[in-house]
Amino acid sequence: MKFKPWTPFLFLLPGCMILGAFIFYPMLQAIWLSFTDYNMIVPAPNFVGMENYEALFQDDLFWKTLTNTLIYLVCVVPALVILPIFLAILVNQKLKGIGFFRSAYYIPVVTSWVVAGIAWEWVYAENGVMNFLLQSIGIIDDPVHWLTSTNTALFAVMAVTVWKGLGYYMVIYLAGLQAIPDDLYEAATIDGASWWQKTIRITIPMLTPSIVIVSVMSSIAAMKVFEEIYIMTGGGPLNSSKTLVFFIYQEAFDKLNMGYASAAGVVLFLITLVFSIINLLIARKKEQSVA
Amino acid sequence: MKTQHNKIGTETHTSAQLSSLQKSIIKAGKIIVNYVLLLLIMAIMVGPFVWLFATALKSGNENIFAYPPKFIPESPTLSNFPAALEAFPFWRYLMNSVIVAVFTVLLNIIFCSMAAYPLARMKFRGKNVIFILILSTMMIPFQLLMIPVYILALDLGLKNTYAGLILPHATTAFGVFLMRQAFLSVPHELDESARMDGANSFQIFWRVLMPLVKPSIVTLAIFTFVMAWGDFLWPLIVLDDQSMYTLPLGLQKLTGLFSSNWRIIAAGSILSVIPIMTIFIILQRYFISGATKGAIKG
Structure with a gap:
């Protein structure tokens, strides 16, 4: 096919300009800023070497928020990897009105975090539905201040993160389920396998590629958690629900410590990069085994 | 017997x-x-x-x-609904959200498709490097970029503007990837015969290929729309002029102002989900197929 040598680049230009200006250039600048004392007040950033990183590693709040983020990851990821599998199996059946249920489960995914957060603040209120339900079945005796107590705030928000993500990961598993050939199940049925045996021996192994995708996606998302915290607890009480991104946000935009916040951002980037690389390695291994 | x-x-x-x-x-x-x-x-x-x-x-x-x-x-x-409309400039925020979402979607469709076209259908030096560089942007968290992008937005005078809300998200690597996949699936004979008829590259792209990849365009549009419509972190950073607030930000502000009046907050929340719920109910099958395609970006 014939075209002028610069034609491909003309087509690439607008998109690459956006990505260059708003991702590549800022990326390099963020790394540079993390070695400076830039705070928006002094006109030019001064190079300070590793000072920000040294200060960061001695900052109790940084460790507190990093720990909270890792607790978040450890609790939310298994829930978001496992629960949607069963949800997908449930809605993959041929039942009347099943499409309606699938769509209903997807509603939290399309709602903005602000509305979801408001709805759950109301559920978690002292005289709210959550306390009422748990008291009626006898799990708790007195109403719990879910979002304003240091013991529960982080976990209460986690539950909402899981709730909002279920529908999305369910759809990913649903696509995986529909790719499993029916004759596998038919053969197992003839051999007298129970539902549970079929799930463990056929469904879960056949879903492995989707499970890997969901694990990586939900891990990266957990590292970046911010909106639900900002809206429901504001990081409180006493920083008990403050996450790493919240820390970066406050350092950068409340205290204007741009250099310091960038250093924390680089730490975040390096952690998420580990997950991305794991993902790439698994994808490559899969390609090789196919070839 | x-x-x-x-x-x-x-x-x-x-x-x-x-x-x-x-x-x-x-x-x-x-x-x-x-x-x-x-x-x-x-x-x-x-x-x-x-x-x-x-x-x-x-x-x-x-x-x-x-x-x-x-x-x-x-x-x-129903009296809480008019009360909520009075308590915060709902229509203004709705208009801001619509403008931001619509332009983000349009720019993504145009820029991502344009970038995907040579990557899928032309041979040239540096093609693979460019494609890998574009894909690598998916690994960089916006939470790291938000600081320099904010400084850049200040330098370019984009604070409190629609352009400031739209441009940073005007192209996504996922969109380029999705459109490249779509163009790869179109038979090559089509553009060759169009070229015989004297069409240039742009005409082939716009008149021959784009109409053939409509389902992917719909997927990209919905994916981008949901992202832009629900975005909270970037508007929170780049806006401090309340008249520029998008719906999520305006609603968040409302909860601060009326923290004791849950009827108003509840009514305002319900009002602000009506637009996205309407779109979801009409286009639900595209939402769900789009989520599946979105998963490859992992």
């Missing part, structure tokens, strides 16, 4: 009938269990919104903090 045969016949018939009756009971039981589970999960997934909606319908005379909580309003009223 004949009677005996008949007798045996009847017996086997009854036992077969019994087992098929048992089978259908088990089958019905399974169906009931399934529906009970489906409804229970639905209560968890949409319950919080229903509870919020019920609160929005409660009149000023009713104690919304009553315990045990009351799901059905005593005397349902």
Whole structure:
């Protein structure tokens, strides 16, 4: 096919300009800023070497928020990897009105975090539905201040993160389920396998590629958690629900410590990069085994 | 002999009938269990919104903090909705959200498709490097970029502007990837015959290829729309002029101002989900197929 040598680049230009200006250039600048004392007040950033990183590693709040983020990851990821599998199996059946249920489960995914957060603040209120339900079945005796107590705030928000993500990961598993050939199940049925045996021996192994995708996606998302915290607890009480991104946000935009916040951002980037690389390695291994 | 045969016949018939009756009971039981589970999960997934909606319908005379909580309003009223419209500039925020979402979607469709076209259908030096560089942007968290992008937005005078909200998200690597996949699936003979007819590269792209990849364009449009519509972190950073707020930000502000008036907050929340819910209900199958394609970006 014939075209002028610069034609491909003309087509690439607008998109690459956006990505260059708003991702590549800022990326390099963020790394540079993390070695400076830039705070928006002094006109030019001064190079300070590793000072920000040294200060960061001695900052109790940084460790507190990093720990909270890792607790978040450890609790939310298994829930978001496992629960949607069963949800997908449930809605993959041929039942009347099943499409309606699938769509209903997807509603939290399309709602903005602000509305979801408001709805759950109301559920978690002292005289709210959550306390009422748990008291009626006898799990708790007195109403719990879910979002304003240091013991529960982080976990209460986690539950909402899981709730909002279920529908999305369910759809990913649903696509995986529909790719499993029916004759596998038919053969197992003839051999007298129970539902549970079929799930463990056929469904879960056949879903492995989707499970890997969901694990990586939900891990990266957990590292970046911010909106639900900002809206429901504001990081409180006493920083008990403050996450790493919240820390970066406050350092950068409340205290204007741009250099310091960038250093924390680089730490975040390096952690998420580990997950991305794991993902790439698994994808490559899969390609090789196919070839 | 004949009677005996008949007798045996009847017996086997009854036992077969019994087992098929048992089978259908088990089958019905399974169906009931399934529906009970489906409804229970639905209560968890949409319950919080229903509870919020019920609160929005409660009149000023009713104690919304009553315990045990009351799901059905005593005397349902719509009066909280006009009150919410007065409490915050809903229409202004709706307009801001629509402008930002629509332009983000349009720019993504144009820029991502344009970038994807040579990557899918032309041979040139540096193609693979460019494609890998574009894909690598998916690994960089916006939470790291937000600081320099904010500084850049200040330098370019983009603070409190629509352009400031739109441009940083005007191209996504996922969009380029999606459109490249779509262009790869179109047979090459089509653009060759178009070129024979004297069409140039742009005409082939715009008139021949774009109409053939409409389903992917719809997927990209919905994906980008949901992202732009619900975005919270970037508007929170780049906007401090309240008249530029998008709906999520405006609603968040409302909860701060009326923290004691849950009826108004509930009504405002319900109002602000109406647009996205309407679009979701109309286009739900595209939303769900789009989510599946989105998963490859992982």
